[in-house]
Amino acid sequence: MNNNIKADKGKRPLAFFSAGCDSAAHALRRSVLVALWFMFLTFPIMVIKVDTVNKTIDWRWMNLLWIGIGSFVLSFVWRWLLERKELQKDQVSTEGPVERLLTSASSIPAAKWSLLAIVGIAALVFPHLAGMYQTNIMISCLTYVALGLGLNIVVGLAGLLDLGYVAFYAVGAYAYALMNMHFQIGFWTMLPLGAVLGAICGILLGFPVLRLRGDYLAIVTLGFGEIIRLVLENWGEVTMGPSGISGIDRPMLFGHKFGVFDSITFMYYIMLGLMILTIFFVNRLQNSRIGRAWLALREDEIACQAMGIDRTKTKLMAFALGATWAGMAGVVFAAKTTFINPASFTFWESAIILSVVVIGGMGSVRGVILGALVLILLPEYLRAFSEFRMLIFGATMVLVMVFRPQGLIRAKRKVYTYMGRKTAGAEHG
Amino acid sequence: MVSPVLNVQDICMDFGGIRALDEVNLDVKAGEIVALIGPNGAGKTTFFNCITGIYKPTSGDVVVGRSGDSPRRINGIKPNLVTEIGMARTFQNIRLFPSMTALENVMIGTHCRTKSGIWGAISHNRKARVEEQEIIERSYHLLELVHLEEYANELACNLPYGKQRRLEIARAMATDPFLLLLDEPAAGMNPHETIELKELVLGIRDVYGISILLIEHDMKMVMSMSDRIFVLDYGRLISHGTPQEVSGDPAVIKAYLGEGDDDV
Structure with a gap:
């Protein structure tokens, strides 16, 4: 299973949705789990608010919803970024965008001096x-x-x-x-x-x-x-x-x-x-x-x-x-x-x-x-x-x-x- | 009689209670190729470490000197001074500078023969520039000697194993030695590479007049190229002489094959 993934990693275009996972369903499942986990972790500080004056507890359920949606979306971004980094590791030249810009600028003397x-x-x-x-x-x-x-x-x-x-x-x-x-x-x-x-x-x-x-x-x-x-x-x-x-x-x-x-x-x-x-x-x-x-x-x-x-x-x-x-x-x-x-x-x-x-x-x-x-x-x-x-x-x-x-x-x-x-x-x- | 460039007298090395080298005598004359052989764990690399200053021998004398110069006792001096005197070595497990290019690796070897300091580096004056050019030129020629010039700007860690070994020899040559110590230069090489290596080592001796002391397990190579062979076993010198003498010595056969006394 793992070997297959590794083998076709180079050929497969990097799909945003299923990055780092076998299939879209798998990706969905993982993101839901991540979202649930974050909702659980932040529950005490983000949801419960004790009002000491009226001696009541505010249940801020909307916060929970936002955290759930936020971590769900971000987990896709996170996996995509990690996967992209893995893919780039195999390439010979791994220059970042900033480095590439600097290299190309410094290779032209006019550009280099005017930049300086x-x-x-x-x-x-x-x-x-x-x-x-x-x-x-x-x-x-x-x-x-x-x-x-x-x-x-x-x-x-x-x-x-x-x-x-x-x-x-x-x-x-x-x-x-x-x-x-x-x-x-x-x-x-x-x-x-x-x-x-x-x-x-x-x-x-x-x-x-x-x-x-x-x-x-x-x-x-x-x-x-x-x-x-x-x-x-x-x-x-x-x-x-x-x-x-x-x-x-x-x-x-x-x-x-x-x-x-x-x-x-x-x-x-x-x-x-x-x-x-x-x-x-x-x-x-x-x-x-x-x-x-x-x-x-x-x-x-x-x-x-x-x-x-x-x-x-x-x-x-x-x-x-x-x-x-x-x-x-x-x-x-x-x-x-x-x-x-x-x-x-x-x-x-x-x-x-x-x-x-x-x-x-x-x-x-x-x-x-x-x-x-x-x-x-x-x-x-x-x-x-x-x-x-x-x-x-x-x-x-x-x-x-x-x-x-x-x-x-x-x-x-x-x-x-x-x-x-x-x-x-x-x-x- | 040619004077010895390396003369080791009764050298002993103890690690705690273990005597790794026991009164070993060895000498290398100018322009000679001498091999040091022995079964695994016999103390060959320990011997190298003792004479290159990585270990300080417990007792005995290590005396070296360029032929013509007055010999000098070098027990326990720092490895970089040993190299400065003129003994350069390679390592059994290759020790190149992996993230430097092949050319830079050789350039490091020229360090002890060049002088420019902080001021030269900062002012980039004429003397420093000329020296820098000479370093590059000399290093490139040494790469040509070991047939690695096309890999000059390749990182050392990206070179194949056999080429790394040859690069190590080039780097050692850059220190301008009179004696080259090679620790298993043919280890992990295929027969074709071994033949190339043998020609390289013979060439170094003939062209540059550098004496060579090598540790090697490849008997075919050792027997065909060495002038003399020393055999170590359990830290003791059990035999020495020409390849013919050594290969016929019963003590050597016993050490290698472990035959009982009755069978000899």
């Missing part, structure tokens, strides 16, 4: 067209792009699962806040220093976890993240404890101080610049000798060593370079909010950054950008649905993982080709 120009101009004029609120949201979104791209080096390229990434972010932010408070050191001096501090912390974390992989590494890095947060919270004399540090200087431009509104616009441009810099660096790194070594390390550690790659050096480099971006983003974050406290650096932040990378597509620069846009902007614009906000957010994450486990945009690597005496690498960044 449109995006660039849109990004440049954004703070002047949109209000302060929108610009603020966009700044935090860009911060997450930078953070995501940094974590992408560690998780996506080198395959080291890091759950304490926010610690480096905190290091950068606190470094700027403290230096600014005690020594009046400016933003532009601290930006590179924050990067260096992040890298040093990355190496410090990297050393003890060199031998660990996968789940074990995740737990240790999770612990590291918590240690940093707890130190910030409890070392009152230095970090001001849970009350945080306020009155951090906003960045200046050649000694010119901006007002509150202009400084947000300025911040936006700084963040945009930092993001472009990150994209540039990560792209260059991943298509280099070091990037290849990271990929190899992710695939097979023993073979990697047997091929002469220094595991210690390569891993530490990944940790350090990943943490560099977090350190810089931290400095920018402190300068933007002018107030920081340990509550901004909880595990939740690490989880969100990791989700940006995983949902966007591990190892894919374009994917991480899209992931950050979706994950950071979605909850903001869903504020209209207030109480369902996080529900929709969670459901989106689940759906993306079910239907696109490889992420929204899959990683595409440089294709190396050999052309006679001269060689060239065709770029497919």
Whole structure:
């Protein structure tokens, strides 16, 4: 029975009604069962309503009907989508519609450059067209792009699962806040220093976890993240404890101080610049000798060593370079909010950054950008649905993982080709 | 007398109370093909792991050196340093990087012979570009050597088994070794592929002057191509010599066929 289904799966056109089932009758039966099950599950919360004033119970039978119809219809859609995904798995090229559009756009130089120009101009004029609120949201979104791209080096390229990434972010932010408070050191001096501090912390974390992989590494890095947060919270004399540090200087431009509104616009441009810099660096790194070594390390550690790659050096480099971006983003974050406290650096932040990378597509620069846009902007614009906000957010994450486990945009690597005496690498960044 | 490129003296390897290798002596001279044979579980792969730095031998000496260079004791140094010195290996259960292309797999092999670092990667300066080109060129030529050039941009996991084995040899060659360690290179190959492999290995020795130490179960191949053979059984070296000497040795026949003393 099952074999027959598998055999003619390729030939059979995908019927919406009976997708994933033997026949229409079977599909109908399954959907009815699903509907009944959902009606049963939601019965207590959706139907029964206790009126405590009149001490009566409202039986909202109409709700039950809606749930029944809704889940009945949705079960067909769900099976159809699952079936379609199964069918596509067998095909050689499984590019999603977005990926296909991007590929075809980037294959034509004119289209590619004009697309880039449109995006660039849109990004440049954004703070002047949109209000302060929108610009603020966009700044935090860009911060997450930078953070995501940094974590992408560690998780996506080198395959080291890091759950304490926010610690480096905190290091950068606190470094700027403290230096600014005690020594009046400016933003532009601290930006590179924050990067260096992040890298040093990355190496410090990297050393003890060199031998660990996968789940074990995740737990240790999770612990590291918590240690940093707890130190910030409890070392009152230095970090001001849970009350945080306020009155951090906003960045200046050649000694010119901006007002509150202009400084947000300025911040936006700084963040945009930092993001472009990150994209540039990560792209260059991943298509280099070091990037290849990271990929190899992710695939097979023993073979990697047997091929002469220094595991210690390569891993530490990944940790350090990943943490560099977090350190810089931290400095920018402190300068933007002018107030920081340990509550901004909880595990939740690490989880969100990791989700940006995983949902966007591990190892894919374009994917991480899209992931950050979706994950950071979605909850903001869903504020209209207030109480369902996080529900929709969670459901989106689940759906993306079910239907696109490889992420929204899959990683595409440089294709190396050999052309006679001269060689060239065709770029497919 | 040609100096040995690999000289192993009285090497022992204990795992807890089990002695996997017991005072094994082995040497490979420059330009030689040496085979290490023995029944399953005799300790052949353990021997490979000991001399390539994956295990640290309990006692004994592993001394290597490019012919002409001063030999060096390498007990317990890291595997990547062993490869840097010039001993490259393949694995019994193929260990390619599955989601990288064939060409990229070979390019990884050149890692320890190239230098460009973070700065080179980011600035993409002239030196890094030239080096990158050389890597691609060299890797492609190695693919040609093992007749895989048409699969250069095929993912390693999509290659058939026999081709994966040859790709592994190309990858090991990319590290520019003076001694190639092949762990069962012909396992799972059909007779035709085995003959091709034999020609490849002989070619590597003749053209590049690389010495070869191989573990193999295919006796026809071992007997026809090796200069000398070492036989391990239960972690002990029970015989060594030319193929003729070894195949006539009663101890070897006993180890392989398990004949009683009376029948010999």
